[in-house]
Amino acid sequence: MSARVLIVGATSAIAEAVARRYAAQGAALFLAARRTDRAAVIADDLRVRGAAAVTVGAYDATVRDTADALVAAAWEALGGIDVALIAHGSLPDQPACAASAALTRQELEVNALSVIDLLTPLANRMESARHGTLAVIGSVAGDRGRQSNYVYGAAKGCLAIFMQGLAHRLAPAGVRVLTIKPGFVDTPMTAAFPKGPLWASPQTVARDIQRAIERGAQVLYTPWFWRWIMLVIRLVPTSIFQRTRL
Amino acid sequence: MSFPSWGRYPPATPARVLPVRFRDQAVPRVAGSVLPYGNGRSYGDSCLNNGGTLLATRGLDRFLAFDPSTGLIRCEAGVLLSEILSLTVGYGWFLPVTPGTRLITVGGAIANDVHGKNHHLAGTFGHQVTCLELVRGSGERMRCSATERADLFAATIGGLGLTGLITWAEFRLKRIANPYVQVERTRFDRLDDFFDLALGAEREREYTVAWIDCLATGRHLGRGIYMAGTHAAPTCEGAPGAPGRTLSVPFDPPVSLIAGPTLKIFNELFYRKQFRRVQTGLEHYAPFFYPLDGIDQWNRIYGPKGFLQYQSVVPMALGRDVTRAMLQCIARSGQGSFLSVLKVFGDRPPAGLLSFPRPGVTLALDFPFKGPSTLRLFETLDALVAQAGGAIYPAKDARMSPALFASGYPRLDEFRRHLDPAFSSSFWRRVTGDAS
Numbered sequence: 001m002s003a004r005v006l007i008v009g010a011t012s013a014i015a016e017a018v019a020r021r022y023a024a025q026g027a028a029l030f031l032a033a034r035r036t037d038r039a040a041v042i043a044d045d046l047r048v049r050g051a052a053a054v055t056v057g058a059y060d061a062t063v064r065d066t067a068d069a070l071v072a073a074a075w076e077a078l079g080g081i082d083v084a085l086i087a088h089g090s091l092p093d094q095p096a097c098a099a100s101a102a103l104t105r106q107e108l109e110v111n112a113l114s115v116i117d118l119l120t121p122l123a124n125r126m127e128s129a130r131h132g133t134l135a136v137i138g139s140v141a142g143d144r145g146r147q148s149n150y151v152y153g154a155a156k157g158c159l160a161i162f163m164q165g166l167a168h169r170l171a172p173a174g175v176r177v178l179t180i181k182p183g184f185v186d187t188p189m190t191a192a193f194p195k196g197p198l199w200a201s202p203q204t205v206a207r208d209i210q211r212a213i214e215r216g217a218q219v220l221y222t223p224w225f226w227r228w229i230m231l232v233i234r235l236v237p238t239s240i241f242q243r244t245r246l
Numbered sequence: 247m248s249f250p251s252w253g254r255y256p257p258a259t260p261a262r263v264l265p266v267r268f269r270d271q272a273v274p275r276v277a278g279s280v281l282p283y284g285n286g287r288s289y290g291d292s293c294l295n296n297g298g299t300l301l302a303t304r305g306l307d308r309f310l311a312f313d314p315s316t317g318l319i320r321c322e323a324g325v326l327l328s329e330i331l332s333l334t335v336g337y338g339w340f341l342p343v344t345p346g347t348r349l350i351t352v353g354g355a356i357a358n359d360v361h362g363k364n365h366h367l368a369g370t371f372g373h374q375v376t377c378l379e380l381v382r383g384s385g386e387r388m389r390c391s392a393t394e395r396a397d398l399f400a401a402t403i404g405g406l407g408l409t410g411l412i413t414w415a416e417f418r419l420k421r422i423a424n425p426y427v428q429v430e431r432t433r434f435d436r437l438d439d440f441f442d443l444a445l446g447a448e449r450e451r452e453y454t455v456a457w458i459d460c461l462a463t464g465r466h467l468g469r470g471i472y473m474a475g476t477h478a479a480p481t482c483e484g485a486p487g488a489p490g491r492t493l494s495v496p497f498d499p500p501v502s503l504i505a506g507p508t509l510k511i512f513n514e515l516f517y518r519k520q521f522r523r524v525q526t527g528l529e530h531y532a533p534f535f536y537p538l539d540g541i542d543q544w545n546r547i548y549g550p551k552g553f554l555q556y557q558s559v560v561p562m563a564l565g566r567d568v569t570r571a572m573l574q575c576i577a578r579s580g581q582g583s584f585l586s587v588l589k590v591f592g593d594r595p596p597a598g599l600l601s602f603p604r605p606g607v608t609l610a611l612d613f614p615f616k617g618p619s620t621l622r623l624f625e626t627l628d629a630l631v632a633q634a635g636g637a638i639y640p641a642k643d644a645r646m647s648p649a650l651f652a653s654g655y656p657r658l659d660e661f662r663r664h665l666d667p668a669f670s671s672s673f674w675r676r677v678t679g680d681a682s
Binding site: 011013037038041042044045048049 | 269333
C-alpha cells in the first residue's frame, strides 16, 4: 500500500521537496498550510508527479486550539497516517526579540508550542495504532544557545528534548520519532545570500529526510557533516565561546 | 551567488537577485529594471541585467497538469526541459522541439524561441506553445495565445523576457514509442555535399544537423559529418542503456583548454573516428540530443575569459556562398571553433516578432574569447551576414552592433510597443541604446 503522509507547513521549500519524493512513489498526501491557495498549487504538481491523492487543509500555527481538528481531519482524509512531517516555523528577528518579551513569547509559540500541540494528538493516535513515524524539522540552532539567534535556538532545543521524550515513550508501541536538524539550506528565500560549501539544496535535505524516516533514525543532521560541526560547537568551552560572535 | 551567462562574457553584476517561488507573486517594484533569469544558459548578455534586478525563476518549477492520453502539458516557467523529460518519456511523450541542452527552463525556451534539429518539420518551441500566462510590471496578469492578445503572445515568443514575467505555459508533447533514436551519420568531404544531403532527403528525417570541421581548408573546406535521426520504431533491437553518471569540470582552468593544437586534434579525430562514409545505429535520446549535458559546467574549459558564440542565419538563396565565405574567414583567422554546427531551417514563418529562426542556412560557432582578434573576426562575419540580409541569434550574442540587430529584426518597432516598461536587460540596452 502507498504511504499516507501528513505535511504541516507544506509550502516551505524543504517540505515541498519531501512531498515530491513521496508523490513520485505514489503516496497519498495531506498538505496543511496557512496559504491554502499555494498549497493547492503544490497539490496539483504532486498529482502530476504521481501522488495517489492530495488533500489540502488550512492550518495557522499562530491560532491556538486548532491542532486537534487538523490532526483529526488529516487522519480521516488519509485513513490513518504513516508519516507526519511538521515543517512550519518562522525565523525570528533576534535583536527585536531581545527588546520584546511579547515577541519572544510569540516566536516560542510558533516554533515550539504549536508543534507540540500537533505532536500530542498525533503521538496518541499513532501509539494506539502502534504504527507511524513522527518527524519534526528542528535545527542545528537548538544544539547550543548562541547570541545571534537563541530565541529560535530555544524553541528548536525545546522540540529536540520533547521529541527525545516522545521517542522514549513511543518506542514500545513501535512508533518512530525523528528530529531533523538541517544546516544552511539553499532555498529560494536565501537565493541572494553568498553561498559556501556548507550550503545544501532542499532536494539533498529532502533525500536525507526520506532516508532517515525509512531507516527509523531518531536524529538526523543534514547534510551529514553538521553532526560534527555541532559537536565541536557544543564542546567549545564557555570561556572561549563567549569571546566569539557565533 | 553569482548569476553569470553561460559564455561568462561579458561580466555583469545585478544590483539584486529576487527569487520568485510562487506564481501568484507580483513583479516586485524596485528601483531600476527587472529581468527574469532562468537557468542561465543564454550565452551572451540577454540573461544579464547589469546594475538592475534579476528575478530568479527556478523556484517556479511545478507542473499544473499533464494528460498522458493526449500529451498536453502545462507547467510553470522555471521547470527545466530535463524535468519534463524525466516525467513524460516513461509515458511515451517527448519534447516537440528541443535545443542542444535540456538544462534550460520553459520560460527561457519561449523567451528565446529556441529551435532544434527538427526545425525543418516542427518550427520552433514557440510554435508549440498553445497558451501562457504573463505578469506585467503594472501588476496586470493575462493569458496570451494565438486567439487571446495574439499580438502580445507573438511579442513574448522570442521576446527575451522583456514583455513581462511568464509564469506558466502550455504546449503539446510528441508521441514516441521508446527513448531511442535511429541515427544515421554521413561523412561529407566538402560544403556542397552538405547542401546536397540537407536538401535531398531532409523531409523524411525528423532530426538533421551537421558538424563542420572549421579548420579544414582548400578542397576540404566545409567537410564534416551529417547527422540524421528519427525516433525509433516500437520494436527495435540492440537498444543501448541510458548514459551513466555525469562528468564535471570541477574547477576553473587558468587558461582556455580550447587552443590551436587541441582543437586541431579534436577536429581531426571527430572527422576520422567514422571509418565508413555512412554509419547507422540506435542511440539513447540523451547522447543524441544533449551530448554536452553529460559534462557538468563544460563552459569552464574555456578558462576565465569565457567564450563567445556566433550563430547566424542567411537566406537560402545566398546560403552556400555566404557559408563558404564565412568558413574561409574562420579558417584564415586560425581561430578555430570547437563545435561548429550547420543546419538548414524550414520554411515555417517565425512564431514571434523577434524570433531568430527563419528560412535559410544557420551556422553556429564557438570561440574562446581572445580579445580584439576574436572581435575582429566576428566583425568580418557580421559584414557577410549583414550583406546577405541575415541575422544573429540574440541568445548567443554578446557583441553585435545596434545596426545589425535592427537590420536582422525588421519587426523591432512593432515589438517595442509590447515592451514592459519595468523590464530591461544588458542585451537590450546594448543593441537599442535605450536607457534602463
